Amino acid sequence: MPSKCHLVIANPPYTRAGGPGDEKNTVWNPIFGSLLDKRDAEKMKNALRKALDGTAASLYAGLGSAFVVLADEALDIGGRLAFVLPATMLTGSRWAPIRRLLLSKYSVEWVVVSHDLRNRSAKKGLPGRRLVSFSESTRIAEVLIVATRRQHRDRKTSRACFVNLLRNPDEPIEALGLTRKFLALRDGLAPLEPAAIDIGEATWGNAVLVPQADLPLDGGPWSLATFVQPGLALIAKRIALGKHGGLGSVPVAELGAFTDLGPYHMQVRNPKYGLFTVRERPAATGPAEWSLRAGIPALWHHKAGRNTSLAASPDALLERRADRSRSDQDRMLAKSGCLHLAADLGMAPQRVAAVMTDNPMIGVRSWTSVLPRNPAPGKNEALCLWLNSTLGLLLRVIHGNRPYLGRSALPHELARTMPVLDVDRLSNGQLMAAATVYADLKHRELQGFSALVADPVRGEINERLCREVLDIDPEIVAEITRKLALEPTLHARH
DNA sequence: GACACCCATCCTCATGAGCT
């Protein structure tokens, strides 16, 4: 790699050292996997790990992060990088050092994200059916980053332009036209004032200019790329800070500030390290018959057709592994809870972002158990209602990873830092009200989040949470609901 | 040793064309 480069353009490989797992189901495509001799791949990986030591890159995040570091080392002051990267770059915890690198040494000029719902024509015979990706042969959500390496004094005044596209250009001429439009638009933008990107009659999306100093220097998420409507991200930020007009009385805190999370699924059931074996309830076996069977009840999978209401029942049984320490198993079981957060939420098909079980149990893979540190009646119920409401969904989608359009993934680290309703600051009366609302609604059938506006039960959750628990004007939330419901990511299906 | 990241998707099932 030459030094003193002026421009580095890259669409790097995204492969990572770990996973995808389950080799019987997937083609394992590890870094350096094309080397015929596995020992060579191992040597290369070790050399790369050594080379990346102390840099912002992580083999965990994938090779994309390593290529950013490589570009950074090659770029001269004033040089520019232009990268296609996985959209998890915007939020993922392992990408935080890369975000810090870009904010501390560069002017981040463009952050372009597509929210294109269309399917690629089958006739073209190309792999991948989504047009959301800039690259071909993938349906993974992606982001285009353009940044210029600067002297410190020049970074203070720089401003990043976030572009959220409703539609990806279909061919190069369209892309060139769009690029010209971006450049023309940028100069007229006022900071934090979203503007439409129109060419003729066609609306391509929205752009918003952000002072770089307003982006989180600590590595926090770049949330303005989450929605087509940048205004929604701004609303979410105000809610998280307790500064949204009319919602100021809603206490918000990071989930990890007042709860602990249940165990990580690898510790529960990984064949090598897990403490338990898990057996799923067969479809033919009813819940009553299943509960006769010995074993420790647990929540394992998240099925759109089965998890239709706030109340959930166990779908799996844990069995202690004889070759594991009983006290370790008991310690893990002590992390059982009644509230469980959907770890990977497909927003169109799936209907619940959190569920409650009658008895404490462990969420194994699709459900992350949430355990309030100071338990009190009504706390779980209030959180469960919140997470399934418009406000809870909005803050979740903003804060979580978006590995694919239509999906919101919350690994433990992001779940802990996610802003949610601070139930510790609710009065007893509010908690009792939440318990009542939950009891009334817990068996009602919800629709997927794509039906956010039309779903009467979702409407009741919103309405009663506002009126009976939070004491805020439901119309404010209704308006946010209408905006959020328009977002393509709520409607994307694969 | 403990913890948990992220993955350039994969699997299932419905549908329908083509064949016998």
Added chain:
DNA sequence: AGCTCATGAGGATGGGTGTC
């Protein structure tokens, strides 16, 4: 009618291994 196979739509998760 019944079978096979191709195709596409739609729903979803295990785990190697980096990192502390």
